[in-house]
Amino acid sequence: MQRPQLYHELENIHNELLKMGSMVEEAILHSIQSLKNKDIELAEKVINSDSKINKMEAIIDDKCIKFIARQHPLAGDLRKIMVISKMITDLERIGDHCEQIAKYTIKLKDQKYIKELIDIPKIADLVSKMVTRSLDAFVKMDADLARTIWKTDDEIDHMYKAIYNELLEIMEEDKTKIFQCVTFLFITAHLERIADYATNICEKTVYTCEGDYNMDLED
Amino acid sequence: MQRPQLYHELENIHNELLKMGSMVEEAILHSIQSLKNKDIELAEKVINSDSKINKMEAIIDDKCIKFIARQHPLAGDLRKIMVISKMITDLERIGDHCEQIAKYTIKLKDQKYIKELIDIPKIADLVSKMVTRSLDAFVKMDADLARTIWKTDDEIDHMYKAIYNELLEIMEEDKTKIFQCVTFLFITAHLERIADYATNICEKTVYTCEGDYNMDLED
Amino acid sequence: MDTKIKIRNLNLYYGNFQALSDVEMDIYDNKITALIGPSGCGKSTFLRTLNRMNDLIGSVKIDGNVLLDNQNIYEKDYDVIRLRRKIGMVFQKPNPFPKSIYENIVYGPRIHGTKEKQKLDEIVETTLKEVALWDEVKDRLKKPAMGLSGGQQQRLCIARCLAVHPEIILMDEPTSALDPVATLRIESLLEELVKKYTIVIVTHNMQQAGRVSDYTSFFLNGKVLESDETDIIFSNPNNKKTEDYITGRFG
Amino acid sequence: MDTKIKIRNLNLYYGNFQALSDVEMDIYDNKITALIGPSGCGKSTFLRTLNRMNDLIGSVKIDGNVLLDNQNIYEKDYDVIRLRRKIGMVFQKPNPFPKSIYENIVYGPRIHGTKEKQKLDEIVETTLKEVALWDEVKDRLKKPAMGLSGGQQQRLCIARCLAVHPEIILMDEPTSALDPVATLRIESLLEELVKKYTIVIVTHNMQQAGRVSDYTSFFLNGKVLESDETDIIFSNPNNKKTEDYITGRFG
Amino acid sequence: GGGEEPAETNGQEEETLSGTIVIAGSTSVQPLSEELAAVFMDQYPDVTIEVQGGGSSVGVKSAADGIADIGAASREIKDSEKSLGLDEYVIAKDGIAVVVNPDSNIEDLTMEQIQKIYTGEITNWSAVGGSDANIVVVTREEGSGTRGAFIEITGVDGADGDMTTENALVQPSTGAVKQTVATTPDSIGYISLGALDDTVKGIKVEGVDVSVDNILDNSYKISRPFNYLTNGAVPEVVQAFLDFIFSVEGQEIVAQEFISVI
């Protein structure tokens, strides 16, 4: 091992990435929890945490650029750092989505929910797990794991469609619930979007490991 | 000028970026045009073009990595290439949004529109211009222009809110229109999202020029 | 894309030491091929088999084929002098002869029988322009070449080599004795030259291989471990050892 | 972060040629400061003002202050010998004395009066371990140092310099004569050394400055144009000229 | 400076005579000096005698300068040198033999022929009755005592000074002349009688053989004295050496190859 500085710095960035990842996971869980429990305080916490996540992105981004500038990583190392630099943007966006969810929570704070929230927390749970596991796969550089996680996106899509249809039905039945349903629709859409970002992370993990974007498990 | 290869390659990537930018602009305009005119053919064209945009992203991304690996750009050059590498992801996402819009168009093909579409094409027009101009600002490395464009995001936000409220009202009045309105809502949300990406591009332009993310015009 | 030189199954021994083992490589026309690898990996030795400069060393034994335009240069009775006119060489240290700038350039043409002053003058001007040195030295062609800076000397050496109209130029770490600015000038010159010539360059400096070459071959212990487009070698090499070398995990 | 050396308003002339103009710089304790710039920019000259190696040159004239621990080393009656014990130096080409490995290391301590064999043995072992050379050479301490490889020689020179317990180590392009693998070894050694010593390194190789240093100063025509954290110099320099040099737009 | 020491031994028995004597000068006298010195040193083991060459003029000069205790000259002392105030001792007489290469058929030359050969008037042996061959004239170097004596007696030293032909080979010593004449065909030279041996052929001058008797009775014209020169009062050891030379024993040694003066 001839370039300890390179590996120290790379590891450092890695750790920051994980830190940011756990911040984002927390944001997802908190946002849904606050929605479920009408926990406005928690929702505000999520909104506040977004700026922290943004700052985190800026810091890691800066570190990536400085790392490339100083250490001139190549091949695998370079792919990894480039992926990280994009991944943090995705994480930041996930944070944005959580912020949006939290904002919706605050909008809904005075309304009684049309029904107990079951499916949305379920999908949220799935999504947050997906984010966690995809980051895990990246850190472990486990392409096969990433491919498996990538597949769960289909499940989420299914659930999303089911929720969409259910909410549409509810709206058509009771127009007083339109605002709430539309809001829930948006929240679900945000969650679906977060799942997309997680699939993105999986794809990038595979790319980093293997140098291309082939997501077929058989390969 | 001591490193012609570096500048040739950088310019080459630049050109590819512009090409991708114009593909994306076209996708935005086409998607809205197809929605407005119920032009299913055009909508399908938009859907097809998304894979082209995706391919383009992959190509540019590859070029960026190879460029960094081989030419080891530093300081301004490095910032620029890193920004490009992120910008293309944004452009690709914009493409995704257009694809979604086109898909909605197809979903709506058998329905009579609740009213003539005026506001949505208007916001679409604004958004597409914003994308065009923000890329323009990046290419020209004009931080002030980028800042000006960045400000238009507020206008779009206003319009978005107006449309949102109008659609909600329509839904409450006529529940048969719920599906259509929800779809329009999503379309508008997509457009708003696209505008967000454009503001992102502006921010990155400022960063590339000046090395930080200060968006205050006075500065 | 035409293959200019085909190397097949090349082995080279210094006495009992095998310096090159089963080297196979294609060198493409009008492309820059870079040879990289750690010290002692055989890259310079390999370069010197291409114009038979290794013939100068007593105890060398070579087998295998080096096909230049489909003719084996190690064939019996192959005309080494013609080979070396066809394949120019630029060395690690700028090595202009201790003569005037003019005399340096016309050395090759004179050896090969060009005597007319007018023709020689023409050659001097053309080649110096080719290496972008003409403007810098046109007023002092009769001055000693040793008075030039290191980078200028190296460009002069390239011009001297162009003066015999080679088809291929071999470069053995042409910038290792130069400062960064002069290095970049030579590198940008390469970009021009490759339009007319086929270039093979040995370099210690991996970054340089990245910057200038179209193809890169990675040598290790006298073997070619990987040979591919430079893009691929630098961003996504196939061989683990190549990646280790490239990323500095080596040794 | 303590300032180890303060350079204020330093000017240096070789005869009529001003090699350094108004240099102001702070060198921080337990940090690596890299000096970069094109050939002839004065970076090596500057390095040599820090341990007064320029005193060796006849026609040199220096004014300004170099404050080491707040004392001006160019003061009259400043003890140059003690200064040089405090500030070690490693040179461009590895320059072990033509003696044994052991003798090379004990040279400094002996000069300064350490005579006991046991103590000397101890110094040899400690310093060789510090430069990670002990395992490679412990069985041949009495063998000539010239028998080591270039990289080993350079590490030996570093060890020799550590043997007199300096506080600061000046390095003048310490890897420019080494191959890439040996270069990386020295660089990783620097990372260890900086924990105990303050290091100032002149380097031709910008990438190296990037890789190893905490602070970087950019010299041009005898002036310091920019002096900042290496991170900033490499990703976002303030001075246009620095950026041009860094990005290769220079000259 | 061994010359001083005998003062201390003054008045003591002869057996304890000690000190150093430096003799310098003519190479013609040198062999004789060496012989004399060797016998003398045998008798007085504590005495060292150093015999240097150099030439007659060196002898005169070194005696005058005090470099040598005894200066040796193989010619008459010139008037200019007499003014130096040196004491002269003629220790022997020497004939100068005119010699030719052994292969030569020349037996006899007149003084005039010799003079003409040496001034370059005669350049071919046929002019003096020999075969048709160019004469290789061998002479001594400028300043040599032998040369001085030879040219004076043969008349080569005319009104305009030394008229020796430019075409003469010059050899720096008696031995060198002998060696040259011995090995060079058609050559002629002149050497000290003492050095004459059968490597060269001594010829008659004016019909007279070169021999001790002929020199003693003045029938052989070319001869010269061997002079020892001293400067002022001499140390005991030098005086003892001079006394030895003029003893019967000394002169016997002289007579072995040269001509005794008593």
Next chain:
Amino acid sequence: MTNATETFELIVPKEKKFSKMINWKTYFFYFFIYLMATVTILVLIAIIGYILINGVLHIDWEFLTSEPSKMGKEGGIYSIIIGTLYLTLVSVVIAAPIGILAAVYFTEYAKESRWIKMIRFGTEILAGIPSIIFGLFGFTFFVIFLGFRWSILSGGLTLAMMILPTLIRATEESLKTVPRSYREGSLSLGATKWQTIIKVVLPSCLSGILTGLILGIGRAVGETAAVMLTAGSSLGVPHALTDPARTMSVHLYILASEGLSREKTFATASLLIILVLIINMIANMVTQRYIKKAKA
């Protein structure tokens, strides 16, 4: 790889490989070079062979240990060997410290001033001055002016002056081969200038200096004209500095020019050649070790 190639010897390309380019010019060129190299070797063999064949047989124990008589016509050369050794020793003892220290001054201390340039030029001229001029000088200055007479002292001083430039030059040259980096290395460790010179610079060029010294000895042994004029040509065994002496070269000259004894002449010449061979061998050994050390 460069390391590997360097250790191999560069040779002439095999002629047959270059058949097409060989023309009469090239042939003549190689012919001439081979011819001249051969002639040189033959000349050497001729000279040494001729002398040794005629001389070696006459060298025996008696020749080496008995004193010469009859101007060298008879006897041995004992006193002459002693004289040679004595004179050489004296000249080296005088010249070596002055020469080496002066060279150290010139290379290590002297600043490149006009004075130093002139002094250096002076020593260069001194190196080129014919020995006979030294003889002239020694004779008038030491022998007569200072009144040392013909003596080992006069001869030794004259020879010392003669070999001084050789010595200074050789020492300077070998000091110059000591890389500046050694000096810098030592100084940067806090050594003083003199410590640097004594502990680093001189040890690393010792064999170069020794080679210079041996060359000086060779020159002293071989010198004739200057010695004859200053140390005399007396045959006695010298006992003191003030005694005159005859060296082997002078003896050989006298024997040769006087044609005294063919055998003794050849024997002396042979002995002289053998002596030179020995000196050469020693010099070679020293240089070889120097080169080995430098290569290691």
Next chain:
Amino acid sequence: MKAFEKAIEKLLLICAITATLSVVIITLFIFKEGVSVLKDYGIVNFIFGSKWSPTNGQYGILPLIAGSLSVTLGALVIGIPTGLACAIFLSEVAHKRSAKVLKSAVELLAGIPSVVYGFFGLAVLVPGIRQYILPMVQLINKDATTSGFSILAGAIILAIMILPTIVSISENAISSVPIEYKEASLALGANHQETITRVIVPAAKSGIISSIILGMGRAIGETMAVILITGNMPKVPGSALDSVATLTGTIAMEMGYATPEHQKALFAVGIVLFIMIVLLNIAANFTLHKLGGQTND
């Protein structure tokens, strides 16, 4: 410590001055002794006078200069091509083993005292010329005659004596021509001989020239060997078979001859010799400087 260092420096300075002083003293003495003759006799008469006959008060050293120069020139004519060829052989052509043999041979030649060469010349060359060369020359020029003591003999012996100087310095110069030059030339398609004649030898020319100049100095300065074999005839020579006297030989032979005037004349000869050597040295320095500017940079 500082005082000690200063003292050391002083000591070294004294040594340096001593060494330098010897040059000054020699120069002063030679000039002091000889200059009066030059003044009284007239420099022009002295240098261009064709009669050297001190006994007669004639001090024209033209014959001596002519003698010295002719012998030296002859030595160079023979020595330069031979020496250069040997140097090229050693550094470029020879295999390692043969190079080693020749090299030690040349070193040996350098070590042999000049008087041995003189003796060899006297014993072999002088009679050899008389017996073998003369008849050959007489085939062309019937009147040719020689005693064997001749310029030719001197030139040959001096050529052998300067050969080591020329060979070893030239060889050094040729060997230190960077191998890069050779490679460059070969890489341009030049053959080995062209490379040697057009690149290597020109690149080494400053070394070669200085070797020749040094050799020349040695030839002019040689004394004893010359006395033994050139015949010491103070006469301007007409052919290579004529005998000549040289400046050095004349000094050595006639030194010590008493007449003060004669001795001073010999010192004056010494001055001429001295000046010749100094001029030669300056010439050497000048050429080296001029050429040196090209090779070192």
